[in-house]
Amino acid sequence: MKILAPLAMAIAITSLSAPAMAQFQKPEDAVKYRKAAFTVMASHFGRVGAMASGRVPFDPKVAADSAALVETMSKLPWEAFGPGTDKGDTRALPAIWTEQAKWKEGVDKFQAEATKLSAAAKTGNLDAVKTAFGAVGQSCKACHDAYRKE
Template sequence: MKFLAPLAMAIAFTSLSAPAFAQFQKPEDAIKYRKAAMTVMASHFGRVGAMANGRVPFDAKVAADSSAIVETMSRLPWEAFGPGTDKGGDTRALPAIWTEQAKFKEGADKLQAETAKLSAAAKTGNLDAVKTAFGAVGQTCKACHDAYQKN
């Protein structure tokens, strides 16, 4: 029987208990995970943005579905910025993340709050509400990327 190596590894990596960071055995795994969550988030945020900016016709269902995914994804990356994950993989994360933990967490919390608003706005089916919430999420993304991501 062939074996699912990545899945088996994912399962093995969770063999430590308690702290969230223990979900990742190596910094490389944490980096891969947080980047993957960001990739999914950016893709769906982009779909909402295309509608908010009038590049594609507004489709309330697509906006609501993508906004819900953005909201879900916005909760995920943070546990993967644990100690020692500033290197060990392909990352543009700046050291300031680990020296400004309170400020970094504030940004992470703000993103989650703003994406929740975006998701709520999209559920109403009101394009103007989506535009407003989209802009606020975008500003929140930008503030953190400016401060904590290498260009």
């Protein structure tokens, strides 16, 4: 039993100090996770977009719910861009890992715009939703142009 105590301690310490990457067993799992997060985010962003462009009648409740989900999802993909996740079934460009400061700037800008969209949708004002939707869309595009393969 005396031998086991230090081992248990070591395990406890390891799990406390585990980096974000340890959330994923394998790099492939991280790639799958971030793609799934983008897919869900894009679906809800699209619902807001349909209303912003007038293709679908404006329903303030649906817009607010979807915008809130976009805001939540906007926090998720980034921890899944850890070391070793630049390979495999991914369209992520190597520049993500060589331009970490610029990448992080793009992430922060996008998250700030997603937060504004959610706030705008809560007001129920369609014009505010349109403006905020456009700004979010631009930050999606800016990042894809720089960091995602065609």
